[in-house]
Amino acid sequence: MNDRMLPDSADARYGAVAMIRRLMLDQGLVHWRKYTIAFALMALAAACTALPAYLVSDFVNEAYLNRRFSTVVMLGVATMAVFIVKGFAVYGHTVILARIGNSIVAENQRRLFAKLLNERISFFADRHSSEFAARLSTGAAAANQVLNQIVTAIGRDFFTVVGLVAVMVIQSPMMSLVTLVVFPPAMLVFRHLIRRIRSIAKRQFTGGTRIIETMQETIQGVAVVKAFTLEDRLQRRFDANVRDVERESNKMARVANRSSPLMEALGGIAIALGIVYGGYRTIVLNTPPGEFISFITAFLLATQPAKRLARLNFELNSALVNVRTLFEIVDAPATEPLEDDKPPLAVTEAGIDFDHVAFSYRPGEPVLHDLTIAAEAGKMTALVGPSGGGKSTVLNLLLRFYEAGAGTIRVDGQDIAGVSRRSLRRAISYVGQNVFLFRGSIRDNIAFGKPDAREQDIVAAARAANAHDFIMAFPAGYDTPVGEHGLQLSGGQRQRIAIARALIRNAPIILLDEATAALDSESERQVQDAIAHLTQARTTVAIAHRLHTVIHADRIYFIENGAVVESGHHHELLRRGGRYAAFYRMQFKNQELAEQALAMSSAG
Ligand SMILES: Nc1ncnc2c1ncn2[C@@H]1O[C@H](COP(=O)(O)OP(=O)(O)OP(=O)(O)O)[C@@H](O)[C@H]1O
Ligand SMILES: [Mg+2]
The missing domain is CATH 3.40.50.300 (P-loop containing nucleotide triphosphate hydrolases)
Structure with missing residues (x-):
């Protein structure tokens, strides 16, 4: 592994919280107006997800208990309207967030490039250009990814879960309490997996750089590759690079998804408890079935966003590794500023x-x-x-x-x-x-x-x-x-x-x-x-x-x-x-020999 690319992992500036705070204050805050609109639209979309779940209870009670068709039709129309509104809200916040994201990527690329222009030649002499290519593309994109993940997690998933939990609590506070007991153990498991994710992501980045490096060199040196028939050798080197990344990616897939079976099991337990308790109330206590069905609907709708929220930490951590590769370059003091603050050279004779x-x-x-x-x-x-x-x-x-x-x-x-x-x-x-x-x-x-x-x-x-x-x-x-x-x-x-x-x-x-x-x-x-x-x-x-x-x-x-x-x-x-004369004679002699050879061949 290449140490200089990822120095000192204990550097406090590159802890997860420090980097997130920096991204939010430094790069996110300037877009606060757009973010506000996006948040409003996400809240609207979340409400539009929760509302139909809430309406289910009215629908069931009207259709099965009161048997009023006109109300059912009205509920249907209302539900349809809610979905259409949600569609526009989702479109709006997705486009706004994408635009903010693109501008963050562009800004980071500008910063990195400006920084590179202020580095001295030796800075580049002991690095490979592909390293910067990787930092420029992956690093800049990751900065956007982190902000976007946080914003959508809060704006979309969190609001949605809150809305749906509200529906659950309104419909049946007791049932809610029963199902929510599974959350604390889930949290504990997640914390455990994060550290592994970070180290794998780090190796993935380094490996990815190697791939670009080999490819770039092969293309730039294509004449040498062909003249020396290095094809097999370079293919082997490339294969080894690719294999490394593939292995790390597989490891990442395993570790990052290790939580899924557990999450599903816990979700199953929660819903089973809910069903049994809800059925008991309807059958034994004779409460109307609307609340029960509405509760289950809300619960089912909440599982996807809740799972995404749970995974947020993983995804943030692997993206943060890439953000760090960008920050490292941007943060290091410029090795060769143009020094526009120093007095200019006043040329008179130019001696x-x-x-x-x-x-x-x-x-x-x-x-x-x-x-x-x-x-x-x-x-x-x-x-x-x-x-x-x-x-x-x-x-x-x-x-x-x-x-x-x-x-x-x-x-x-x-x-x-x-x-x-x-x-x-x-x-x-x-x-x-x-x-x-x-x-x-x-x-x-x-x-x-x-x-x-x-x-x-x-x-x-x-x-x-x-x-x-x-x-x-x-x-x-x-x-x-x-x-x-x-x-x-x-x-x-x-x-x-x-x-x-x-x-x-x-x-x-x-x-x-x-x-x-x-x-x-x-x-x-x-x-x-x-x-x-x-x-x-x-x-x-x-x-x-x-x-x-x-x-x-x-x-x-x-x-x-x-x-x-x-x-x-x-x-x-x-x-x-002296030395010059000897040097000169040597060259002169070579030239003379060449001329003699020429004369001889033309004579022959
Ligand atoms: N970037 C570098 N890093 C480390 N050593 C270097 C670097 N550039 C040159 N050298 C070393 O410094 C010495 C002088 O190199 P320099 O390029 O000045 O030679 P030169 O007289 O221009 O040679 P030539 O006539 O072959 O161009 C050499 O021994 C070389 O290996
Ligand atoms: Mg030279």
Whole structure:
């Protein structure tokens, strides 16, 4: 089982009573006007259920004792009218409650999503996205379910039972007393079963999340699944997930319904006592039969709502487990607010300084040690070095995806930890190592870089990124959908759209993480030209593996094992004959070998 999903079950905030109170005050109370109408309609419906039971006594006495047909007909018409009124009342309160419910679900989904937008990247790194899918759908629905269950239990079932018990008491107080003795033992049994229900519901939720997780991963990784023929393995994993949930659901069915036999038995005892006593009165004491029949009718009508009331506690408890999964996320303090209360970054030149910065993703595993870098305003600074050396981490810190552990990072002399995240990120255009496109058209995706982008801005950015021509080659042009995660485009096309998205932003700082890696040499050259042109007056930090793309950088930092090994201009570093020179020669040699091979094959 996954512990982090359902922490500390003893947390007082997530006790049943605390959660119900919170749901009612926090989410139900705003709808009090609608609830009032719904309650009134439910009371009316309850009265309409009780009234015919009451009228039965008049009917029996009129038909069998007084034998007055006209009164019987009148009673029939009255009963029919009562049922029609009840029909409208039920329609009214059902629709009202459903509307309140939908608005509660929507509100909870909004809250959860807003919360997610204020969480830091590492918050998502150690969770699976399907966990949030489950919380968003099941959790939000459960909040509505709990409120609805309580309201209908009180409004419909409770009123109905009260109305029918009133009829029973009016018709025969003594008989009522006899039948009601069975209630106390029933209550005792119910209390016993609740705890088990909660633990089963918890496991059901976790298992349900596993199912979604496996399915989502399979779909997202479908190419890997097929290429590695993982079908059988994933099917087995999925089957195991499904089996777990099935088992828990069966257990739930058993436990939750364990009360039924007992309830039926107790009901049987009650009605048997009533029948015997009522028959005795009619036969031996000669009281009119109307009351007796009316009493039995009321009693029978009351058993269904009474049973529902008894089960309420079970259902509430399993729904509350799901509500908790929602509250847990909403309640935890936001790990990364946008900090609109902090002063905004005031960009003048956009010079960047890393001053003795140290950082680790995980405690005890330092990734950057005492790193000092200066990216001069308006210049191109390149970070190169072996894989895993910490280059992308530098950009992560500059974007404040993570906070530096020691040292300071400054933009124009301002410590970025002291300014609002929103203002910092607004000053930055970023093209990451993994391109992500949103569902929608190419135009939408470029326009994400700048909310108020005009058509000509979009086209200009696409041209600069060398994307315009391939976009226009699609029949739908800029309206071409990119598909989920941009899967309907080639890797290089995706990359160029991401570059266009960054270019249109027109920010003073540009961060490129292997931005041209997926392009062929010709497109790469064109994009390099575009980037060179557009980065002229801007501070650029570019990471590149293919070193010829950074030869013209104003300053190159060679980063290895989380530290700057050397820095300088390309020629300077080559002359020095250090790590960069070795790295460069290695690449150059590979390239040379490739060219030799090419020459040989074309000659052969
Ligand atoms: N989210 C993360 N959590 C934990 N460790 C991480 C995380 N991201 C990166 N690392 C680790 O930090 C180190 C530096 O990673 P980084 O991504 O900065 O390398 P890089 O220089 O960009 O490499 P590449 O050239 O392959 O992109 C690596 O050892 C990596 O395993
Ligand atoms: Mg990287």
